[in-house]
Amino acid sequence: MVNNLIPSIAIVLSLTNKRVVIVGAGGLGGPISYGLAACACHLTLCDNDTVALSNLHRQIQFQLSDIGTLKTTALCNTLIQRGINADKLIHHAIRCTADNTDLWLDGADLIIDASDNFETKFMVNDLSVAAQIPCLITSSLRYCGQILAVIPGKTGCYRCLFEAPPHNEFIDNCNTGGIVGAVLAIVAGIAVQQAQQLLTNDYTDAGTLFHFDNLEETITPRKIQFEQRHDCLACGDRS
Amino acid sequence: MTLSPTQIERYSRHIILPNVGGVGQQRLLNAIVHCDLSTSKSATLVAIVYLASAGVGTLILSGDVHHPVTHHDIETSICFELNDIGTSYITALTTKMTASNPDVTITSNESLHPHHRLIITDETHTIQDALILGGQHALSVITSIVTVTQQP
Incomplete structure (x- = not known):
C-alpha cells in the first residue's frame, strides 16, 4: 500500500507548478480535469458550450441543475466542491482557435485536446508544433477511443498520421454517431496517465497512437507506431 | 413501457448507436445490477456513476455501503465532493445520482434479483487507474445488457 502511494506523492510534487490547457470541458475534459487536478496541476479549461440534457448520459461532472450553464463554469464549480483550490483554475468560455491563443495558451506546459471536432484537433496539433509545447489529442466515438501524445521535434504529430481533417460528409461525432459514456472514462484515464508522463519528461508512450474499438x-489498446513525415505540413522540414 | 420525450433526449447518443437503439435503452432502464463495493472501491464507484448515467435503472449496492466518505475517496474517485465527507457511500451516491438522473434507483435491498453483477477485484490507487478499470467494467455490463439479453 505504502509503496503504491510513494510514486503518487512524487508525481504530485513534480506537477504542482505545471499548467495544462484542456480544450473541451465535456465528456473527456471533465474526468481528465479530475485526474490532473488531483495531481495538483494548474488547469486552464476552455469551452464555449453550455450543458444540455443530452450531455448527462456521459458527462458525469454535470447534473440537472447545470443545464443551460456554461460547461467551464459548471466544471470549475464541481472541481472547487471537490476541494481544488480556485487559484489553480482558469476558465474561458471561448472556442479555442489559432486567432485567440492570447486568451488560452498562456503559460501552457501541455495542451490536451478534449474537443469533439477535427478542426480543433488539427488546430491544437499545429499550434503545439509551432509553439514547441507537447500535446495530447484524445477522441472517442461509439465504442472507440484514441489517444496520441505528441512531443514537437521528437515524435511524429497528428498531421503526420492523418494529414488533414476528413471531408464533412465522412465526419461523425457523438451527436451523429453516438457514444457509450464508459468509453470516455477509459480514454480519460489513459490520457491522464500519458499527461503525467509528458509533464515528467517520460516519453515512453509519445508518438504512438493508442486505439481501441x-x-x-x-x-x-492497439499501439500504432509511426514515423515523423518529412513532408508533414505541420512538423516536416518542408513546413 | 415506452421512452418518454425527456428520456429520448437524455439518451439520444445511446439510442442512435446501432447496437443499442430504443430497445437497448429500454433494457438498460429495466436492468437490475448488483454492485459489490467490498473490493476495489474507487473503480467500482467509477463504474456505478457511468452505469447510472447510462440509465441502468436499479443498482443494488453491497459491501461497505455505510462506510463514511473520506478525503481519500474524493482524491481517488469521481463521485464525491467535500460536503459528502462523513456521509455514507450509499447516501452520497443516491444524492449525486438523484441530482443528475432521476431514472435510476440506488438501493441496498439485496432481496431484489439482479440480472448482472459488477465485481471488481483489482485495487487501484489513482483516479486515472480507477477511470480505466471502472470504465472497462461499466462498458462490459452495458454491452451485456443491450446485447446478451436480446430476445430471439
Missing part, C-alpha cells in the same frame, strides 16, 4: 481492446 471493442471491449477486449480497452484492456490492451
